[in-house]
Amino acid sequence: MASNKKFKYVVLAIIAIAYVMYLPPIAQFFNKPVTVLGLPMLAAWTFLWFLVFFAALAVGSIKEVI
């Protein structure tokens, strides 16, 4: 049970970090008219934090810790 609780906090922390990555003060660093791996820089950054958030949410939900 204790490890379940730890896992829950890890999942929530990753989700929180992904949310912070989305916020304008950080996202602005990637607001440039160039491409990265074929995507606009801001889009590549956006997709990255989305994948992090989504992975944590999917695992946390299916493992029933959130």
Add this chain to the structure above:
Amino acid sequence: MTDFNPYIPLAVILTYIIAMLIVGEVARRKGEKTIVDFFVAGRKLGIFTIFWLSAGTWWSALAFLGSNGWFYGRGITFLANLMTNAIFGFLLVVVGVRVWRLGRQLGYVSPGDIVEDYYGSKLLRFLLAVILIAFTIPYMQVQIMGGGYIFEASTQGLVPFWLGALIITLTIMIYTSIGGKRAAAWTNIIQGVLLTLGIFIGGTVIIALAGGPQNIMNWIIEHHPELVVIKSPAFWGLWFSFPIIAIGGIMGPQMILNMLSAKSEKAIRVTGGLLPILATAFMMSMFIGFAGRILEPDLADPDSVMPVLLIKYTPVAFASVILAGGLAAAMSTIDQQAHAISVLTAKDIIEGLKIRISEGAAINLGRAAIILSLITAYIFALQKPEFLAYIGAVATSGTAQFLPLLLSVLFWKRATKAGALAGLVGGTLVTIWMQFAPPAPLKALGIMSGWWGLLANVVLFIVVSLMTKPVDPEKVEKIHELANRVLT
């Protein structure tokens, strides 16, 4: 473009509509004449149904048309919808699972059941229903408009806007009023799959027509670099505030009913955990919008970019099937909203007014509410005056005001009835104020009205709660324990 035969898309669309009516009739035959069955499908909807039901409810014509149009006309800000969808999934898991547990154990069938049982207030039940109905109808209007446009664009005017919108409205009216939640859910499975395939397959073809993603990006960077950056502080405010759409979406009565209709907690967990992956379609929308700039640079209406590209550059049969996905996107939202209004009317408005009616009368009243709400939304859709676009935008900001109230039932022991009323009413009024007459300095920040409403809502809720008598501690303990107990 090859010779265009408008009867082909008409035939495809009519085939889809007939299929929806057949599904509605089958659902009616499978149903029981009880409130639990009409309102929440007997709480029997499994994982697959809940997933596509939620996808169809959440994704509307704005996702199919408006997203592409935004990227075309205003650039990359719309990618904030990835966060919107992530938050949607998160709230579905954290809130939805607990709403389901309460519904299963305490017999709730409406949003009003949840708040009245906790706070013991018929006034709160009544006001919540009125507010949710008031903010849902404008969103229905926007969807009917979207469906009408798709009908008209697909048939190149053979079916004019007013007639296409009418056909959609009548179709939904029939299958939802005869089949209730089960009909709305089963049709949503087909609609959800159609709209998802439509975006991905249609998008793939359009991107290929414009030379592929690398070619699109090179062209955009060279000719329109302003589309790949966020241009002004107001757009950053918009980027930040997009998730209010998720909050408003989850708090919409149709999503609350989806939570109450599930067969198991797992159905909601799997849906919440995996639904955001569909949001990757917005990356596709980005390329569709940008491809539109290459292929059709002078569109008067950016929202028409996908229909125009499909009709002009692809075989008409292919375009018709893909655009049927757009119609499905609109209808899958409207039917859930109309059904939700039936529940709010027949359960929450009636009980809020302390009127007692039989189950049969409640179901018939619900059917009448479906018909009336759709007629109202259709009439609004025909007007198409510009200011109603503002009302469409405020719809999710308005339903979002239910969030503090619902969170208090699930998690906060110090909430009071007076605090709940103050928060709900105050938050709603601030939302309306900030949408229609915001002070210039606040408007310049670009933050959507719902966030200001939520701020006022939460502040009023907390301050008034701390000054008034809390809910009976035994009631609080019981409901919190039931909400947080895992059911096997």
